[in-house]
Amino acid sequence: MVTRSDRYKDQFLAILAHELRNPLTPLRMGLDILNSQPSPERAQQIHAVMDRQLVHLVRLVDDLLDVSRVSQGKIVLKKERIPLSDIIQSAVEAARPLVDSGRHALRVDMPVRPMWVNGDRTRLAQVVGNLLSNAAKYTPPGGKLSLEVHREGQDVRIVVIDNGLGIPLAMQSKIFELFTQVGEHTARAQGGLGIGLALVKQFVAMHDGSIAVQSDGENTGSRFTVRLPLLAEIPEGASANAGQPVRPEHPPRRILVVDDNEDVAETIGWLLSEMGHEFRLVHDGREACDAAREFKPDAVLLDIGMPQMDGYAVCRAFREDPALRDLPVIAQSGWGQEQDKNKTAKAGFDHHIVKPVGYDDLERALTLAIQSRRIAHPVP
Structure with a gap:
């Protein structure tokens, strides 16, 4: 007998397969076209498409991992004092490819007066970026989107509005539940796994905030409102950038890449060369x-999952060798949960980065690992 949970599982797996194939298709086709040596202009267009699809694919995987972490209570927020403008800027940048590909007009309304929140920079940008991306996905081409930020007493209201497909009234009470798909929207838009809004609600709640949705029904657009508590303003005369790290200049370095996957190692080498x-x-x-x-x-x-001698054993060998024990060693792995990072730290690694790694993340990891090793083991 097929149970309700079995039907939900089968539906989710079907949607997951569909959503994973979507970005994989232009990646596969893009590689085939690049192999035919297209014109520089066409190659540039293909690179842009492949970059967008890779970002989308990574975001799908991250959402799946986040669902697991949230359900197990393993999400740890790294809260700090953040200017709200930074969160809005990051969210708009993340959603921009979807907005532009849909030829939407996006209006951002931010007050001039600075506002500050106590929160996890990445998660709050993920919240607003997810809402903007959804607005772009569920609005027909050429739509109108707006992102409005208003101060209301000791809180801030972040409102994302679209004139898209809307939400049936019967679905609005379920829209933040895990794996919820709204009617025929999956066929009419770019769809999704039905986990993004569930994560948004969890992350907002973890910041002592709330989220609400309003729609007059199908084809009437949607309005999502996030409310977060504000911090006290920085006193006049104090530096708005106090406590913010200054990006250092990066001198040329010599990097040893240890990875049994030759394609991965070679592409990391190319990135280091760049x-x-x-x-x-x-x-x-x-x-x-x-x-x-x-x-x-x-x-x-140093890659973790290698045959013969894995990354943990290699790192221990470095630490036991008097000539190598002070080398900064960075773990690079497809495993990125807290217990994985704790395990690499115990093995002697200085830093842990999760594949796939981008330019900024790699440079930041190198800088942090080298600086932390120098502080811990200064040269006489």
Whole structure:
């Protein structure tokens, strides 16, 4: 007998397969076109498409992982004093590809007076970015979107409005439930896994806020309102950038890349070369120590899941070798939950980055690992 949970599971898996194939299709086709040596203009267009689809694919995977973490109570917020304008800017940048591809007009209304919240920069940007992305996905081409920010007493209201497909009245009480799909919207728009709004509600609640939805029904557009508590304003004369890190200049470095996947290692090498760094590739963990003694790197990018000798064993070998024990070692892995990061820290790694790694994340990881190792082990 097929139960209700079985039907939900089958429906979710079907939607997941569909959503994963969507970005994989232009990635596969883009590679085929690039192999035919297209014109520089066409190649640039293909690169832009592939970049957008890769970002979308990573976001799907991250959402799936976040659902697991939230359900197990393993989400840990890194709260700090943040200017609300930074969150709005990050969210708009994240949603911009969907907005532009839908040829939508986006209006952003922010008050001039600065506002500050105590929150996790990444998660709050994810909240607003998800709402904007949904507005773009569920609005027919050429629609109108708006993002309005209003101060209301000790709170701030962040309102995302669209003139799109709307939400049936019967569905509005369920819209924030996990795996909820609204009627025929999956066929009429770019769809989704039905987990984004559930995550949004969880993240808003973890910031002592609330979220509400309003729609007059199908084809009437939607309005999502997030309410968050504000922090006291910075006193006049104080620096608005106090406590904010200053991005340092990055000198050329020597980086040893240890990864048994030759394609992954080579592309990381290309990225390091674009950054101005020198690199050497090693595909067997057993050769890492010898390569480090010869190459004398400033830092090591070390894969975890290697055969013969995994990343944990290689890192321990570095720490036990008097000539290598002070090398900054960065774990790079597809596993990125807190227990995974705790495990690499216990093994002696200085930092942990999760694949796939972008330019800024890689440069930041190298800087942090090298600086932290120098502070912990200063040169006499």
